[in-house]
Amino acid sequence: MAAVEPSPSLFAGPLGAVESNPTALKVILGGKLRELRAAAGLDPSAVDVRLGFSRSKTSRIELGRHGCKPADAVALLELYGVSGEESVAEFLRLVEQSRRSDWWRSFSDVLSDFFAPLVALEGAAATIRTYEPFYVPGLLQTSAYARAVIESGPARLYAHDVHRRVELRRERQRQLDQPDAPRLWAVIDESVLMRTVGGPKVMREQLEHLTAMMQEPRITLQIAPLDVTASVGVGTGVTYLRFALNDLKDAVYIEHLTDSTFSQKPQVVEQYRDMLDRLGACALTPKNSLALIEERLSRL
Template structure:
């Protein structure tokens, strides 16, 4: 009796989970794997470009996830790097096909700022989203009416259509929290957020009631940071930290500014802001204390 043939080992850390449905994350993972295979083959990007007849820097763009990998290019790269096992090639090509799907947020390109795009593109693939907001309720926890009031309060004059589209975009982002593989959301808000009556008492009361409801979800943690805490920790702006379950994806941090933002996956920056969020969470009110404060504020409206 012949011994069973061992299947070829996977090229990827499995399972991929929510990443399977996130083309942007898949492109980053595929690019990172191709970079690893190239390095193992002892080649540099220029060598690959020359051997496969690619345009200059095409290999580097594919490896950075900035350039979608065409099926023909993927097959050529795998062949060059010595990947021939049928199972591995089939697995890689399946993910290439997935990565070429259109990201859901592309339909909001009319109102999605370039600097906001990296966060929207990857937050659904995260295992954990940690965020601190000094001025408003985090976007992922906003009601439509509160979101509209926040959007209208921003710089410049927006047409009603643009305001509605931005609210719709926020709602689509929130729907990612309703999926079976939803990220764990840990939000810390400044105490002043509760005192700021955005949109009027009715809108604010509805918003705070929504927060109370969201706190009942097992994958949502909300803390309120007293004013003296945020003053001592030294947080001056909104921060969102994305932690991924897969080693193929680097953790990221998104820092808000007045008219733009910074999105970084550099280890030093990520570690700095993760440490800040750790200190903030340790000093903030517990979820139970935060809930009590929310309920007090609701009664006062």
């Protein structure tokens, strides 16, 4: 088996802020191990047998669903012919990083399984694109508005659970304050402005918050008039994650009534990216969107 050519790094470039995201690191490391395995001409089951792994362990590691232990990483790299001391050392450093606990795991008591993939990876995205037909996007909600939205849901929640969900939303928003924060491009349905969530005071505070956030260079907000959303045919909330690193595939999160779908299948991602492109092209410009929000504010 030919050894992989030693180099200072097994990765195309610095991972940057992604290094602080254990979930994203697991996916990246798994993808790199899959690439190395394929170059070595081995299939996952053969690797399981050669290294004495349990059945499908190699596949789970490659999918980022199973954390890679340092000893397993050493064995895999050796099997795949990676001999460069610096390459191995860097890989093991990232393995250690990936074994830390994600910040969002402390909210596991209120974080639904179907929502976890979005929360886990949105901080690692270069761009977050979202469309919301009913409410202001969670990343732009005030605490009072978020509380009103959560309390209006179909499930009856204790006050503690409502508070925890609001806190989770606030922690997600703090990711936008980081130096390498994702760029947020949000489109909301015009009806969102008409829906007085939580009462006039809460809604006024929320719209004032939107006007302030629209001054941030990393944030773009557009309002989609009713006739636009009727013609484009979105019908549901969508969030699209665009990653700058080739090791992370773009993803879409599609909301349903009682659950959601998180997909990284290229055909699904492309379909929703195209939809968001058409929606953004038809929506009001940010300048005209701001004027519409200010007009709504004047009526509250």
